[in-house]
Amino acid sequence: MATAQMWVLFVILATTLSDEVKLKYKAAKKPVRLFTEEELKRYDGSEEGRPIYMAVKGVVFDVSKGKEFYGKEAPYNALVGKDSTRAVAKMSLDPADLTSDTTGLTKDQLKSLDNIFEGTYKAKYPIAGYTASRLLNEDGSPNEDFEPEDQPHFQGNR
Numbered sequence: 001m002a003t004a005q006m007w008v009l010f011v012i013l014a015t016t017l018s019d020e021v022k023l024k025y026k027a028a029k030k031p032v033r034l035f036t037e038e039e040l041k042r043y044d045g046s047e048e049g050r051p052i053y054m055a056v057k058g059v060v061f062d063v064s065k066g067k068e069f070y071g072k073e074a075p076y077n078a079l080v081g082k083d084s085t086r087a088v089a090k091m092s093l094d095p096a097d098l099t100s101d102t103t104g105l106t107k108d109q110l111k112s113l114d115n116i117f118e119g120t121y122k123a124k125y126p127i128a129g130y131t132a133s134r135l136l137n138e139d140g141s142p143n144e145d146f147e148p149e150d151q152p153h154f155q156g157n158r
């Protein structure tokens with residue numbers, strides 16, 4: 001085949017392939033649920049039969065199957081129905097730590113937070129959605145850089 005023809009073929013193939021990759025990528029982007037603070041509060045384990053949700057680092061996990069930890073009157077019930085990032089990082093149940101605020105946490109606390117986020121929450125509990133801190137910018141506009149969390153170590157029935 002003449003060199004010019006080969007180039008034409010190459011260009012056609014390259015554009016077709018890259019379009020396909022893009023389309024697949026878009027299709028993989030499923031809609032995600034945005035939880036406001038008010039909404040998250042409904043899932044605090046107080047209502048029998050309603051799922052129990054808890055956010056860590058802006059990711060809302062369905063922790064219903066950990067009812068013995070998080071259910072009504074269970075030891076970690078204070079952590080649910082809200083984003084408890086700071087409490088998880090500090091292993092604290094102090095009401096002042098029941099917040100998403102990570103200001104002033106030590107390097108070790110942040111490392112511990114990431115270990116629990118990856119090793120417990122992402123591995124054990126399905127993701128129900130995200131808080132505004134992940135999905136929106138400060139001005140309320142959509143965060144174009146948002147990427148859903150992948151759960152490579154998820155073991156649904158653990």
Ligand code: HEM
Pocket residue numbers: 063066069076087088090091092093120124
């Ligand atoms: C005397 C203190 C404590 C003891 C003896 C204790 C003990 C335990 C035990 C036995 C587990 C279960 C591990 C498993 O079966 O997978 C656990 C899990 C856990 N603990 Fe504690 N804990 C204590 C304090 C705390 C505090 C203060 C926090 C505050 C955030 C905390 C947060 C957690 C979390 C987030 C889990 C994971 C629950 C899950 O798998 O969903 N613990 N703890």
